[in-house]
Amino acid sequence: MDRNADFGGFLGQAIDLVTTNSRASLLFIAVVGGFNAFGLMMGLIDGNDSIAGIGFGFSIDASEGITAALYQLATAALSIVASYFLLMVLLASCGRLKDRSTRIWAYIGMSILTVLGAVLGMLLLIVPGIILLVRWSAASGFLIGERAGVTESLGQSWEATRGYSWPIFFAFLVLIVGFIVVAGVIGGVAGFIGSDLIIAIASSAAEAAGSVLSLAFGIGVYTLLHDDSQQVSEVFS
Template identity: 35%
Template structure:
């Protein structure tokens, strides 16, 4: 787990401008939509924008690290990436709701699927299967990484969420409410960006190393 965090910190440092732009940009979008759009359509629109922005952030981080196949264009693989993200998110969420550990295990075993789609152009189910193979034997360090991230989400976002909910229920929606909401969005999207760096770190540690070893012994 320490290797993932160490590698991820280095990756985050090299891509800090892109990470900051994503976190601040998405926070501004979220805040603007909360003013202009009703809750349900606003949430759907924000999720769509976040999905596209998250894909390009992921692509940019991998490009910065030199982990993309030379033939990969900026727009390649978005639909496959979106499908993989949906499958892994739903499966992980169900696992977390039913029992925390299965959800974390699924997240760990399929953690590389999106990166394989972006970097290598893998098809959806091929990427899921390859991720499952590559993470065999490394499941628990990756589970530890995701568990630590989930704890960070809880510690940072729970107090802010409670304050926003209480002020909303009491109709005490003043400037402080919107400031807290914006800070919460920055923290949430910032952590999401850092998770992307962690996944790229896992990709570099497992996939890139696996491919280099295969070329040496070919």
């Protein structure tokens, strides 16, 4: 289905990618969410490290032991690797995966750069961090789908999203707010039941589902803004 590169297009494309690749999305939630839920149940992960299913990543404080630190590191590593393979599936489903050979290390490097840039931007009155997240939203598509370099992918995403910042921002905002409402209802039901196991599973599944939506949204932005018609014509010329 052809979509316009606007608010509705970005939102619809992300939802379509998740529903079209529901099996891979559910597998991601089961694996990453399950690993996280086990850590919560065993006291190896602090439940306060996430809000409404949006995780803040790997963190250690002085009160945590080496076992907890290693488990959190393993959780972060699993999340990154699972994210990479989910991105490959999303790109392949829309015919944008040119090569299946791994670029996991480049993806890890770009993820670190993106997080550092966003965090630094957030410290500078928040707005610069939001701008970076919006303008770099399509970078994973260029890195994995087009096999561009790390800085090249960030640069291509910056150029591709030029003039589309507001519709990307509002589409992602609506997607996340809607998700937070649903996750809040599920969390409320889990809290009402009062079972530690159910609460751990619900919060971990919500966090993993938030990651799926975020990854799909980035690929949706990439597929709507990246024009590969020239590359296709070069192949058949």
